[in-house]
Amino acid sequence: MTHMKFVLAPDSFKESMTAKQVCVAMEQGFKTVFPDAEFVHVPMADGGEGTVQSLVDATGGEIFHLDVTGPLGSQVKAGYGVLGDGKTAVIEMASASGIQYINAENRNPLIATTYGTGELIKACLQRGIRRIIIGIGGSATNDGGAGMAQALGVRFLDGEGMALPFGGGALGRLHSIDMSGLDPAVGETEIIVACDVTNPLCGEHGASAVFGPQKGATEEMVRTLDGNLAHYAKIIRRQLRRDVETIPGAGAAGGLGAGLLAFTRCELKKGIDIIIDFSKLKEKLAGADYCITGEGGIDFQTKFGKTPYGVAKAAKAGNVPVIALAGRIGKGTHELYQEGIDAIFGIIPDIGELGSLLADGEINITRTSENIGRLMKIATLK
Structure with missing residues (x-):
């Protein structure tokens, strides 16, 4: 398999993980499937908290x-x-x-x-x-x-x-x-x-x-x-x-x-736009096979300047596929498929109490990332 490059550019998952912690958890999952891949961490935000x-x-x-x-x-x-x-x-x-x-x-x-x-x-x-x-x-x-x-x-x-x-x-x-x-x-x-x-x-x-x-x-x-x-x-x-x-x-x-x-x-x-500029996201996306983004909740409001939307626009400029992870997937997300996000995955495995779901954020990110990686591997073997 050819050398693969993943750019990990999520927002924080509020009250659960900083954006940097999300990057680390994502890498852990994908690395299980692609141990020799290059992982570039670009912790993101949209100008608000974090x-x-x-x-x-x-x-x-x-x-x-x-x-x-x-x-x-x-x-x-x-x-x-x-x-x-x-x-x-x-x-x-x-x-x-x-x-x-x-x-x-x-x-x-x-x-x-x-x-x-x-x-x-x-x-x-x-x-x-x-x-x-x-x-x-x-x-x-x-x-x-x-x-x-x-x-x-x-x-x-x-x-x-x-x-x-x-x-x-x-x-x-x-x-x-x-x-x-x-x-x-x-x-x-x-x-x-x-x-x-x-x-x-x-x-x-x-x-x-x-x-x-x-x-x-x-x-x-x-x-x-x-x-x-x-x-x-x-x-x-x-x-x-x-x-x-x-x-x-x-x-x-x-x-x-x-x-x-x-x-x-x-x-x-x-x-x-400020965060994309100062984090040098566009430069880091050069030569990437996939861009992985996400935040605590993704819904119809995401396209009004939230992090996954901005990341997707930057990635699409370089023809890099974009996958988003979220703790909660709300209504209106189908519109995001026209805005540069190729797939959206929820990370929550079962119905649970909010406190424990927030505490298990990193485990759930890692498991979901591994499963996405396994799906990618099947596609590359075809």
Whole structure:
């Protein structure tokens, strides 16, 4: 049998395995059938949870931890990654300002802040990093990224020249923006924002109306926050000559998209496209016989920018067959066969309790991979 090359490019299986662990389990299964094959691990993500881990794993980088200001002002432990090139950092804003830090009793989008996300950016700048990837999903905030800017030295002042407190609830009193304290390194830094939503900052499809309620906003709060963000955008337009109100993605993460557009040199891109680029997936697919991808659940939503869809598009450009593994296969997956995925396999062997299925993820990936390999071997013998 000729030398075979497998590119293993899965996402994490949430609450079960990191993408790197999935790669290892896949290789173990396929290697049983093809012991002499080449296996290239490319841990993937789509810009959401797991992005830091996947890019660090894919590039041989390192993760750093520090205490930052959480969304409600208390200290939380967050982290960021530095990729293998030593020049690029990757941040998940949820690590510092995520919805996991609030609950039904304490959530309050009027005071929630992205200050901690700004502290992560500042830590990267102090390390000499001048290119930062930021995933901006899963926020607890609705402050238009004002907290992030405050951490970088921007001051938001009321009519009396007093600094505004944290949170989108105070932005209605914004009178002027003092940029004199902004860290000069911000202007020298390329920021690539992983953003998969197209919501504008304000209005019926804006940050407050669409995402505010899940962060605890009542109807009255939504009206207040939306009006405050519109006022904030007006002051930014007047003072900074940047119009961030209607740009698609400005409303992501409670308006953090708008804040990054206003105060940094940034570009908004689809998360999966960023990961494909920085993991060098396309280059690694050269000469591959098969590409194996997957994630915890595959269904009709997968084609809207999820990892298996993005991997399949990259593989198809090089005519590499794509097989996807999933813990759960939902409705609408037949559409994926027109989008570059050649076959989809579920990994769960029997009906079981969720906790044990999550715990057995690696065993189930390995067994399923071995069985796919056995099927491939039959086909090669024909």
